[in-house]
Amino acid sequence: xxxxxxxxxxxxxxxxxxxxxxxxxxxxxxxxxxxxxxxxxxxxxxxxxxxxxxxxxxxxxxxxxxxxxxxxxxxxxxxxxxxxxxxxxxxxxxxxxxxxxxxxxxxxxxxxxxxxxxxxxxxxxxxxxxxxxxxxxxxxxxxxxxxxxxxxxxxxxxxxxxxxxxxxxxxxxxxxxxxxxxxxxxxxxxxxxxxxxxxxxxxxxxxxxxxxxxxxxxxxxxxxxxxxxxxxxxxxxxxxxxxxxxxxxxxxxxxxxxxxxxxxxxxxxxxxxxxxxxxxx
Amino acid sequence: xxxxxxxxxxxxxxxxxxxxxxxxxxxxxxxxxxxxxxxxxxxxxxxxxxxxxxxxxxxxxxxxxxxxxxxxxxxxxxxxxxxxxxxxxxxxxxxxxxxxxxxxxxxxxxxxxxxxxxxxxxxxxxxxxxxxxxxxxxxxxxxxxxxxxxxxxxxxxxxxxxxxxxxxxxxxxxxxxxxxxxxxxxxxxxxxxxxxxxxxxxxxxxxxxxxxxxxxxxxxxxxxxxxxxxxxxxxxxxxxxxxxxxxxxxxxxxxxxxxxxxxxxxxxxxxxxxxxxxxxxxx
Numbered sequence: 001x002x003x004x005x006x007x008x009x010x011x012x013x014x015x016x017x018x019x020x021x022x023x024x025x026x027x028x029x030x031x032x033x034x035x036x037x038x039x040x041x042x043x044x045x046x047x048x049x050x051x052x053x054x055x056x057x058x059x060x061x062x063x064x065x066x067x068x069x070x071x072x073x074x075x076x077x078x079x080x081x082x083x084x085x086x087x088x089x090x091x092x093x094x095x096x097x098x099x100x101x102x103x104x105x106x107x108x109x110x111x112x113x114x115x116x117x118x119x120x121x122x123x124x125x126x127x128x129x130x131x132x133x134x135x136x137x138x139x140x141x142x143x144x145x146x147x148x149x150x151x152x153x154x155x156x157x158x159x160x161x162x163x164x165x166x167x168x169x170x171x172x173x174x175x176x177x178x179x180x181x182x183x184x185x186x187x188x189x190x191x192x193x194x195x196x197x198x199x200x201x202x203x204x205x206x207x208x209x210x211x212x213x214x215x216x217x218x219x220x221x222x223x224x225x226x227x228x229x230x231x232x233x234x235x236x237x238x239x240x241x242x243x244x245x246x247x248x249x250x251x252x253x254x255x256x257x258x259x260x261x262x263x264x265x266x267x268x269x270x271x272x273x274x275x276x277x278x279x280x281x
Numbered sequence: 282x283x284x285x286x287x288x289x290x291x292x293x294x295x296x297x298x299x300x301x302x303x304x305x306x307x308x309x310x311x312x313x314x315x316x317x318x319x320x321x322x323x324x325x326x327x328x329x330x331x332x333x334x335x336x337x338x339x340x341x342x343x344x345x346x347x348x349x350x351x352x353x354x355x356x357x358x359x360x361x362x363x364x365x366x367x368x369x370x371x372x373x374x375x376x377x378x379x380x381x382x383x384x385x386x387x388x389x390x391x392x393x394x395x396x397x398x399x400x401x402x403x404x405x406x407x408x409x410x411x412x413x414x415x416x417x418x419x420x421x422x423x424x425x426x427x428x429x430x431x432x433x434x435x436x437x438x439x440x441x442x443x444x445x446x447x448x449x450x451x452x453x454x455x456x457x458x459x460x461x462x463x464x465x466x467x468x469x470x471x472x473x474x475x476x477x478x479x480x481x482x483x484x485x486x487x488x489x490x491x492x493x494x495x496x497x498x499x500x501x502x503x504x505x506x507x508x509x510x511x512x513x514x515x516x517x518x519x520x521x522x523x524x525x526x527x528x529x530x531x532x533x534x535x536x537x538x539x540x541x542x543x544x545x546x547x548x549x550x551x552x553x554x555x556x557x558x559x560x561x562x563x564x
Binding site for chain 2: 055058059060079080082083084086088090092093094103104106107108135137155161
C-alpha cells in the first residue's frame with residue numbers, strides 16, 4: 001500500500017542473477033519503503049542481496065518481478081532520480097576535489113562557475129575547506145569518502161542511497177564519519193537508505209532497520225529505532241540501544257548460523273546484560 | 282559536536298615537497314650511471330681501435346664519427362629532415378587510425394571479434410617484407426615510407442588504447458549512470474581520461490619503433506633520407522657516415538620518446554603523480 005509520503009516503495013520485488021548460466025535467486029518478494037525524510041538501513045548476512053536491492057532502487061538493475069514506486073509514481077526508469085554512493089569513493093583521479101564534487105551538476109548541464117559556487121558553499125560542512133584544488137590521491141580515506149559524499153549530495157536528489165559508505169574506513173574514522181553523517185542528515189532533510197553490515201551503525205543512524213535473510217534475501221525483520229534525536233555516539237552504551245542491537249544481532253545470527261539459533265552465546269546478549277545494569281543519563 | 286570532525290588535524294596529508302638540493306642531487310644520481318657508461322664505452326672504443334690500428338672503413342673511432350657529424354652536417358641535416366617528416370606523418374596517421382580503431386574494438390563486439398585478430402596477426406608479418414610491395418604499388422616518394430612507419434607504430438597504439446578503454450571501473454560507469462549521465466558523457470568524462478595514460482604508453486612504444494620503420498622504408502627504395510644515405514655510403518666505404526646516420530637516428534628516437542613523455546606529463550598529470558605516489562608507498 002503505497003502512499004504519497006513514501007519516497008520509495010517496493011512490493012514483492014524479486015531478482016535472479018545468472019552466474020555461469022546458472023540461476024541464482026538473490027531477492028525474493030521483498031517489500032520495502034522509506035518515507036520522506038526517513039533514515040532507513042538494510043542489514044543482512046553477506047551475499048543476501050543488500051547491494052542488489054540498492055541497485056534496483058537506483059535503477060542500475062531491473063527486478064524480475066514486483067512493483068516499484070518513486071515519490072508516489074510508477075518509476076520504470078529511475079536512473080538519475082536518486083543519489084548513489086558506493087563503498088569505494090570512485091573519485092576521478094584526474095579531477096580536483098572541487099571538480100569531482102560537481103560531477104552530478106555538470107552532467108545535468110549546470111554551468112561550471114555556478115556548480116563551483118554551490119560546491120564551495122558546502123566545502124566547510126564536509127571538512128574539505130582548503131582542499132578544493134587537491135587531487136584525490138592527496139587526501140586521506142575519510143576525506144575521500146566525504147568528497148564522494150559531497151558529490152552525492154550536490155547532485156541534489158531527495159533520496160540518497162549509500163552502499164556501505166564507511167566500510168573501507170578504519171574503526172575510528174568510521175565513528176567520526178557516522179557522527180558527521182548524523183549531523184549532516186538532520187540538517188539536510190533527505191531520505192537516506194543505507195546498506196551496512198555494521199549493526200551499531202544501523203541502530204545509531206536509522207529510524208528503521210530492515211534485516212534481510214540469507215540468500216535469497218527476504219525481509220526477516222523490520223525494527224523501528226525509537227532513540228531520541230539528535231543522536232549522539234555515546235548512545236551506544238544506552239540500555240535501549242544495546243537491547244535493539246541484541247535483537248538485530250540475534251536475528252542476523254539466526255541467518256548466518258541457522259542451526260544454532262538464538263540460544264547460542266552471542267556478543268550482543270552479553271552486552272545487553274552488561275548494558276542494562278547501567279542506567280542511561 | 283563539530284560539523285567537520287577532526288578533518289585536517291588528524292588525517293595525514295600530502296607528502297612534503299623535496300628541497301631543491303635534494304632534487305639536484307637525485308637528478309645527478311639518476312644521470313651519472315648512464316653517462317659514465319657512455320663515456321667509458323666511447324673511451325674503450327677509441328683506445329682499442331687506435332691501438333689495434335683498425336682501418337677507418339672497417340670501424341671508425343668515435344672522434345672520426347664526431348668529425349664526420351661536424352663536417353657533413355648540412356648533408357646530414359637535409360636527410361634527417363626527410364626521415365623526420367616520414368616519421369612524424371606516419372606517427373600521426375598511426376595515431377589517428379589507431380585511436381579510431383581502438384574505440385571501435387572497445388565498443389563493438391563484432392569489430393572486436395572480426396578485426397582484432399587480424400590487427401594482432403598483422404604484426405607477425407615482417408614489415409621488411411611488405412615494404413617492397415609498397416614500392417611496387419605506390420612507387421618512390423614520401424607515401425610508402427609513411428605507410429611503413431604507420432604500419433609498424435599502429436599496433437602498440439591500438440592494443441594499449443583498447444586496454445585503456447576496457448580498464449574503466451564498471452562501478453564508475455554505474456556512478457555516472459546514477460548521476461543521469463548519457464553514454465556520450467560517460468565516454469568523454471570517464472572513458473577518455475581513463476584511457477589517455479594507456480594511449481601515451483602505446484605512443485611511447487610507437488615512437489621508438491617508428492624510426493625503424495622509416496629506415497626500412499628508405500632502404501627498400503628511396504632517393505633521400507638517413508636510410509638512403511646509409512645505403513649510399515656503404516659501397517663507398519664511408520663507414521663513419523653510416524655511423525653518423527645511426528647516431529642521428531638514435532638521437533631522433535630518444536628525442537621523440539622524451540617529447541612524448543613531456544606531453545604526457547602535461548596532458549595527464551594525474552597519471553604521473555599517481556604512479557609516483559604508488560612508488561612512494563602508502564606514506
